[in-house]
Amino acid sequence: MKRRDFLKTSIGGGMAAGVALKMGGFGKLWYSAPPVAKYDMVAVMGGNPDAMFDLGIQELGGMGTFVQKGQKVLIKPNIGWDVIPDLGANTNPLLVKRIIEHCFKAGAKEVYVFDHTCDNWVNCYNNSGIEKAAKSAGAKVVPANSESYYHQIEIPGGIKLQKAKVHQLLLETDVFINVPVLKDHNSTRMTCCLKNTMGIVWDRGYWHSNDLNQCIADYALYEKKPALNVIDCYNVMVKHGPQGVSKEDIVFMKSQILTSDWVAGDAAAAKMLGVAVEKIEYIPIAHKMGLGNMNLDALNIKRIKM
Amino acid sequence: MSSSLLRRIRIVFSTLVFIFFVLVLVDFKSLIPTNYINALMFLQFVPSVLKFYDLKVLAAGGFLVIILLTLITGRTYCSFLCPLGIGQDLNSRIGGRIKKKFRRYGFKRPFTILRYTILAITLIVTLVWGVYMITVLDPYSIFARFMTYFARPVIIMINNFLAGILGKFDIYTLSNVPVKGFPLIVYSIPVAFFILIGALSLTKGRLYCNMICPVGTFLGLISKISLFRIKFKEAACTRCGRCAVRCKSSCIDFLKFDVDITRCISCFNCIHTCQDKAISFGIVNIKKKPHVTDENKRKVIIGSLLLLFGLTRVAKGQEKTVPKPKKDSTVKENRTCPVCPPGGVSIEDFNKDCIACSLCINICPNSVLQPAYKQYGIAGIMQPVMDYHKSFCTYNCTKCTEICPTNALHPLLLEAKKLTQLGKAKFIKDNCIVKTEKTACGACSEACPTKACHMIPYEGNLVIPEVKEDICIGCGHCEFACPASPYKSIFVDGNPVHVAAKKPENVQSEIKTPVEFPF
Numbered sequence A: 001m002k003r004r005d006f007l008k009t010s011i012g013g014g015m016a017a018g019v020a021l022k023m024g025g026f027g028k029l030w031y032s033a034p035p036v037a038k039y040d041m042v043a044v045m046g047g048n049p050d051a052m053f054d055l056g057i058q059e060l061g062g063m064g065t066f067v068q069k070g071q072k073v074l075i076k077p078n079i080g081w082d083v084i085p086d087l088g089a090n091t092n093p094l095l096v097k098r099i100i101e102h103c104f105k106a107g108a109k110e111v112y113v114f115d116h117t118c119d120n121w122v123n124c125y126n127n128s129g130i131e132k133a134a135k136s137a138g139a140k141v142v143p144a145n146s147e148s149y150y151h152q153i154e155i156p157g158g159i160k161l162q163k164a165k166v167h168q169l170l171l172e173t174d175v176f177i178n179v180p181v182l183k184d185h186n187s188t189r190m191t192c193c194l195k196n197t198m199g200i201v202w203d204r205g206y207w208h209s210n211d212l213n214q215c216i217a218d219y220a221l222y223e224k225k226p227a228l229n230v231i232d233c234y235n236v237m238v239k240h241g242p243q244g245v246s247k248e249d250i251v252f253m254k255s256q257i258l259t260s261d262w263v264a265g266d267a268a269a270a271k272m273l274g275v276a277v278e279k280i281e282y283i284p285i286a287h288k289m290g291l292g293n294m295n296l297d298a299l300n301i302k303r304i305k306m
Numbered sequence B: 001m002s003s004s005l006l007r008r009i010r011i012v013f014s015t016l017v018f019i020f021f022v023l024v025l026v027d028f029k030s031l032i033p034t035n036y037i038n039a040l041m042f043l044q045f046v047p048s049v050l051k052f053y054d055l056k057v058l059a060a061g062g063f064l065v066i067i068l069l070t071l072i073t074g075r076t077y078c079s080f081l082c083p084l085g086i087g088q089d090l091n092s093r094i095g096g097r098i099k100k101k102f103r104r105y106g107f108k109r110p111f112t113i114l115r116y117t118i119l120a121i122t123l124i125v126t127l128v129w130g131v132y133m134i135t136v137l138d139p140y141s142i143f144a145r146f147m148t149y150f151a152r153p154v155i156i157m158i159n160n161f162l163a164g165i166l167g168k169f170d171i172y173t174l175s176n177v178p179v180k181g182f183p184l185i186v187y188s189i190p191v192a193f194f195i196l197i198g199a200l201s202l203t204k205g206r207l208y209c210n211m212i213c214p215v216g217t218f219l220g221l222i223s224k225i226s227l228f229r230i231k232f233k234e235a236a237c238t239r240c241g242r243c244a245v246r247c248k249s250s251c252i253d254f255l256k257f258d259v260d261i262t263r264c265i266s267c268f269n270c271i272h273t274c275q276d277k278a279i280s281f282g283i284v285n286i287k288k289k290p291h292v293t294d295e296n297k298r299k300v301i302i303g304s305l306l307l308l309f310g311l312t313r314v315a316k317g318q319e320k321t322v323p324k325p326k327k328d329s330t331v332k333e334n335r336t337c338p339v340c341p342p343g344g345v346s347i348e349d350f351n352k353d354c355i356a357c358s359l360c361i362n363i364c365p366n367s368v369l370q371p372a373y374k375q376y377g378i379a380g381i382m383q384p385v386m387d388y389h390k391s392f393c394t395y396n397c398t399k400c401t402e403i404c405p406t407n408a409l410h411p412l413l414l415e416a417k418k419l420t421q422l423g424k425a426k427f428i429k430d431n432c433i434v435k436t437e438k439t440a441c442g443a444c445s446e447a448c449p450t451k452a453c454h455m456i457p458y459e460g461n462l463v464i465p466e467v468k469e470d471i472c473i474g475c476g477h478c479e480f481a482c483p484a485s486p487y488k489s490i491f492v493d494g495n496p497v498h499v500a501a502k503k504p505e506n507v508q509s510e511i512k513t514p515v516e517f518p519f
Helices: A003-022 A026-030 A049-059 A093-105 A121-127 A130-136 A168-172 A195-199 A204-209 A212-219 A262-273 A282-288 B005-026 B034-042 B045-055 B062-073 B076-080 B083-098 B112-128 B132-137 B139-168 B184-204 B207-211 B214-225 B242-246 B269-273 B295-317 B347-353 B359-363 B399-403 B443-447 B477-481
Strands: A041-045 A072-077 A110-113 A150-154 A163-167 A175-179 A181-185 A189-191 A228-237 A250-259 A301-305 B228-232 B279-283 B369-371 B384-386 B420-427 B453-457 B463-467 B490-500
Touching (some): A041 A049, A041 A262, A049 A228, A049 A250, A049 A301, A072 A093, A072 A195, A093 A110, A093 A130, A093 A228, A110 A130, A121 A130, A150 A168, A163 A168, A175 A195, A181 A262, A189 A195, A189 A262, A195 A212, A212 A282, A228 A262, A250 A262, A262 A282, B005 B034, B005 B076, B005 B139, B005 B269, B005 B359, B034 B359, B034 B399, B045 B139, B062 B076, B076 B083, B076 B214, B083 B139, B083 B184, B112 B132, B112 B207, B112 B214, B184 B207, B269 B279, B347 B490, B359 B369, B359 B399, B420 B463, B443 B453, B443 B477, B477 B490
Parallel strands (some): A041 A301, A072 A110, A072 A175, A175 A228, A181 A228
Antiparallel strands (some): A041 A250, A181 A189, B369 B384, B453 B463
């Protein structure tokens, strides 16, 4: 074979392979319907974050329920503040680490972690302990500090928020696992599952100035929804949220909530915080928009005490 | 000593110094520890003088070492330690490559009146009025500004380009850093000096150092009584004139066997170039050309002008647009005083000691320090000022206070910095989204690290900000986060004198650890 022919053939072959992969869902060739979880929600109390997750995910049928072999997974914790783990402003690093480990055990090809932070992102990633924990479990910790990482998406049906710029990794990954930390919030009263998405978008100033509660609910319309929400209620900031001032703001609740329904997750979280669900305006809005069910009585909930 | 070893030592040493300076000044990720930076700054003449004047401790007496060094070896500082001088040598080398003429210096008469006038005026202005002329003329500061204003954005753009490529391969070791330009007006002085010094060093060696630089002139005066000098072995000299041609300072009059010691910067090029071994450096016993314009010079000037203004354009262009709320805010922020960086103690003190070298602007991890253009008045141009529309001051950071070479920013312990009130947040209710749009916001209070800015009940389920000024530290996170536009609904008005803020009080929450699920 002439060198020229060889080059031509290999380039052609490479392109074909690339296109095939790009066309997406190479994994779908072996696709089988994922097993359905037994419960709508699992709530665990009384253990360490990692042990509670082990138990909770087991009740939901294991991580294999949500993550298929060869898939890329995005784990989105709250890393918003330049604060140490004990002060509860960010998701517990132990929990993040254990979720990543479960993803890899379920055959995930790659796991990514990022957050669009409020404080200086390098300090946040570092002092929250999440960067170190996530890297030690083999995940890729990705920056989200520059607009160049974000892409415009449309949110059809959004009342106030019809367009947003979201982090490219939300678009490039197959599975989205939302890992908020439950906290008081100065304006919306609570930040948890739905509000955690403000760390996925670039222009959250727009949300603040265009009816924050409606924007939070509107974003939940976007097609890329979390397969699983893991709510960290270990160290819960019950006042001065979402940043906190000192350890007096923290109540040691030692709990965790796992659910695929983020509106239900937020409703349960509100109860943990002792706030009436109706007071947290975006929850009833999201419920009415059909984005989830805030009536916990209608759900099949498994409660476990360790 | 007549060996060319001296010159080699000079080149190696100065290259290391230069590289270190460049690294420190383009280090946009603050990777270099502050004590290394402080060690480097110890021997910078002007910063050291100012720091000594401020602190009056020997630990800040780097300039005494330099004076001693000058008494022994002449203007070694200019060749070995001054980053601007070393940078000019580099540029002269480039000039020499471009055109043969540019590397043939030859003896020229000194600009005696000009240089001593500049030195005298600088001294008088500094003693009577303040550091303002030193700010403009200190060689270290000039160099630092070149790096901050021109080199750094280029380095960041290269970083962003590489980060983009690596990102395609799923590698995130490098991250994109948004390039933020300064107000155009503050580029004027650095651009003017870049053109002046660039052109002079490209074509005429160290003419800037021997004509304008007050530090060079001052050390030249001292070196009149220095011990070691360049000297001729008259018997061995064949009067070939090579030494004069190679002398960057144009200070060797070989016909008279005379070296103008006030201009000699101890570069040792003459020793290296002398084939007769007639020149040496040792303890001493102890003395002209026309000027033509040419097209190349013009091209260089035009080229650098285009490059520099182009660069600032690019830096400007990279700034991203901020989303705007529906309605424009109406009440203008009534700023009575700019916010000066932590450790500045008072604006008056700070303005007196700062020589606008921009090291703190470089090191600030949040880029909240920006060169002032009018905030401190014309005399304070390029001095750092807190710009809370660009960014905010990180609560857990004292970087800028740790590295100030002139002690214009006093070192602050983290605990002290967290209680240093740079200014007070002022709330403008009529601009607030909660009032104008009747929707929830709370971006300011969310960002507040002390909860000086907190929310109180408003209409219905809404809450609206309120500021407790005594625990506010003026970090500006509220102002930065506020989405109101064009005027913010909360802004920090600077304190002319920094004061101690009260420590925020906090009581244990009444909510208890649950024993049962509440749902």
